Amino acid sequence: MTVPAYSNEVLRRFEEPSGAGPMFGQGPDVVRGVAGDFSRGTRVEFQLRLREATIAACRFQAYGCPHVIAAASWMSERAEGVALTDLPTDFTALAVAEALDAPAEKLGPLLVVEDAFAAAVAAAQDRQAGA
């Protein structure tokens, strides 16, 4: 395997990923989003704990390369305390790739992180709409 160079940001978040488990478990104020496939090398789950329409806390679990773990940590950290209606538009693979100084070939795995987070947000919006 050719291991790519890792930025200091990836290294830091890989070693101490803020927002990494334990997960919240089930509850009326908890939603989750999952994406990816173990057999393809990347699988990510986010859980959001909601306080009304705000993300009170965010946790993740990730199976993937160091960039995936670092990206999930980056998204988890930025999501906390943000209202669902005020979420920045840059919770994307491209934005996180830039923040982590990730090489272009990592965009595929980072899209899985984006999908998992988007799925969690969609679940939160559905929950709010049904509340």
Next chain:
Amino acid sequence: MNTRTPVYLDYAATTPVDERVAEEMCECLTRNGCYANPASSSHQPGRDARGRVEQARREVAALIGASPTEIVWTSGATESDNLAIKGAALAHADRGRHVVTSRTEHKAVLDTCRSLEQQGWDVTWLVPGEDGIVTASQVADVIREDTVLVSIMHVNNEIGVVQDVAEIGAVCRERGVIFHVDAAQSAGKVPVDVQAMSVDLLSVSGHKVYGPKGIGALFVRRGPRARLEPLIHGGGHEWGMRSGTLATHQIVGMGAAFRIAAEEFRADSIRLGDLRRKLWEGLKGLGGVWLNGDPERRIAGLLNVSFEGVEGESLLFALRDLAVSSGSACTSASREASYVLRAIGRDDQLAQSSIRFSLGRFTTASDVEFAISRVRDQVQRLRSLAPASSENLGARVS
């Protein structure tokens, strides 16, 4: 534990040059040494260099049970594989254009056979069993009237299993087919005897045996003679099979390395076997750990292990205090898993999460203890970060 990191456990990739080897190489470089061209038979310095080259040829030949005149110097095992496979195929093209090899060969063999395929040869790719072994009966079943060459490696570079090349050699000899063996990972680690194995062509490398990089050799049987079409022309060196000025210092280094290996490999194997078993005992207690390849038919110092629930690149990065290797490649959303592990039936996840630990002459018990400790800590940490594997969806919400 006072361990210098990273701990080097990648001896199957390459080995450091043994200090004893380096000393002999240095005698052939500078103006006070044996630097002359070994082809310059008109003067004494040239004849001295030729003497060192021929001494090295005897040392390499001795380790594999060959005659010195059956050793052709090359730049390494990759060139030896190319010369053996292309050279034999071209020389015998009038007899047939069918070649047999296996899916778990080194890339130097796979890519060379693919090259022949593109030029119109027919290649049969044998699939080994789950233990990584290709049987002689598999080979016998696919040999045809137009088969000119069988190429099967002795020891697999990724998983370390030892093929029964003597049985395969007997089949090839009986059917009149040339038998090539890539022995880059076996020479100096297990007994190699080209007579007992009925081998016609055998590739070896200097740098896998504590010799220098950039030097290798091909055994070419003289009786019955294995004909080869040379790939490199110009000067007629090495009986016309491989032209080019001989690199005396590299050749002397390879000779010294093979001489030392002949003296020490049996004792090394016992010690390394004990260390490998200690490593395996220390790792398997983690649970969800798979040994790749036959547990018994393997070289002493190589252990290839897959870890459930851990992604390969993250594991490799987490283990950067260890110089180890992994067979998978992570460059996109869809990873390319080790082709060797896929060929022996490992699923994608296990094939992606494999680590090859290869121990060698300078590996110590404390190195192995350090490796066990690091792997246990990091596998447990990465597993704690990963989602449960019981559900495996494309993308979902709840």
